[in-house]
Amino acid sequence: MLSVQICSLLALIISVVVMAVAWVLGKRSVLSREKSSPFECGFDPMGSARLPFSLRFFLLAVIFLIFDVEIVLLFPFVVKACGSMDFYLFLGMSAFLLILILGLFHEWNEGSLDWMS
Numbered sequence: 001m002l003s004v005q006i007c008s009l010l011a012l013i014i015s016v017v018v019m020a021v022a023w024v025l026g027k028r029s030v031l032s033r034e035k036s037s038p039f040e041c042g043f044d045p046m047g048s049a050r051l052p053f054s055l056r057f058f059l060l061a062v063i064f065l066i067f068d069v070e071i072v073l074l075f076p077f078v079v080k081a082c083g084s085m086d087f088y089l090f091l092g093m094s095a096f097l098l099i100l101i102l103g104l105f106h107e108w109n110e111g112s113l114d115w116m117s
């Protein structure tokens with residue numbers, strides 16, 4: 001019982017010391033408009049909210065999310081294929097990859113992947 005109390009007291013002391021050091025080192029001497037304003041993904045938060053949003057940036061971000069989720073959806077196929085590879089698993093994985101590759105070629109031909117045009 002005594003060791004639990006000593007460990008709890010030690011954890012409390014270490015926490016207080018770390019918080020005190022962070023508070024002392026974290027003091028700002030000079031506050032400026034740039035330092036105190038939030039960063040909003042490259043946009044000026046103090047500017048006008050009526051500026052047009054880049055549709056190309058939005059489409060590229062959506063394409064990135066789609067292909068990022070693709071990796072998560074392919075992971076169970078890989079795990080299952082390590083154990084045994086049957087015909088239906090191969091057919092399903094091939095169909096999934098074919099749809100994604102066709103979508104990629106469509107986006108490429110449409111010009112959505114060209115950042116500078």
